[in-house]
Amino acid sequence: MKKLLLVLTLSFLSLPQLMAQGVEITPFTGYTFQAGFNISGGRAFLRDGQTWGGMMGFSLNEATEVELGYSYMGTSAVARSNSLQENIDIPAQVHYATIGANRLFPTSDKMTFFAGGKLGTGTVAFPDGEYRNITKFAVGFQGGMKYYASDRVGIRLQANLMMPIVGVGTSLWWSPGSGTAVGLSGWSPIAQFGFTGGLVFRLQQ
Template identity: 65%
Template sequence: MKKLLLAFLLISTFGLAAKAQSVEITPITGYTFPAGFNVGGGRAQLEDGQNWGGNLGFSPNSFVEVELSYSYMATRAWTSRIPGAANVDTRTQIHYAMIGANRLFPVSEKATFFTGGKLGTGTLAFPNGDYRSQTRFSVGFQGGVKYYASERIGIRLQANLMFPIISSGASLWWSPGGGTAVGVTGWSPIVQFGFTGGLIFRLQQ
């Protein structure tokens, strides 16, 4: 599955680059707020923290951008008061690899507003090795502004919403109590909201 996803992303990247009028490379960093939710009669939470990553954008015209993105966050995950399960408090890494599109709204030669959505994978990894890494289909939305100081350099500021999808009958990403799964029903209770900013490097075709 991961090899197929990687192959798809590589093929998509070369195809988009060949047709793009401009290409943007944007390293980013920012802040993600805590994501807490009720589950199994108790409480679970992913703590807040700084995120890191990058975007690779391809614009076939002035109003549309196709984008590949990756983000990483180091945080902690915990649960409490879940009947029949021990509490969890463990180091956690969150990875998102996404592909999506933005609608661009140029307001001047220097400023462009944008909004868009993306699809991909979200992975919860545990560096201490106390739980298995889990990967889920994920959906994201973003909106913000780009400001170009020159034809080649700009600044990007945006807000993000990320939704790892947990299907009906699945367990929570981590299973408290040494194998006691926490059931959920049909949708993702995990909603991660944050802000990011980055320096845009624009390559003209």
């Protein structure tokens, strides 16, 4: 976490230099598929749902951009296990705050393909307050395309894979701090896959 804060601090200190190269702001929405994984004696899920968020990209050169991003998803957290007295199905929110980089593959003045990675934090929050919020280190990957209708406005379509990193035996929303602790049965990050689309606004170029 300290390393992540250092990276974010250095990024903000570098904003004047990055803005001189070019800035893009992209509000987006999309769809994230259900993510399921094994727990002791059963399975747990984050259900599918709509995703909202925004990105700010800074061009370093014609082939590379640095990107800050945030996304939000309203969902349900489900856990079913032989070790639990009853199944759990509660409202939840998933938040990601990330910093990353994309490799750009321009094919013309209007069309650019890209692929990249990012790191940051993933938080599963519970608006009802029945369970404690959980924040984990997260990594992600994305790939897609941008099409510019003009010098200032375009569209962006991409596929996303986000993975909060959790370890063997970890207990998340299904263990509220008392009773039987039901942990992950293997070392497998929660993998959330989805698609997003948004409008690109170029502030400088």
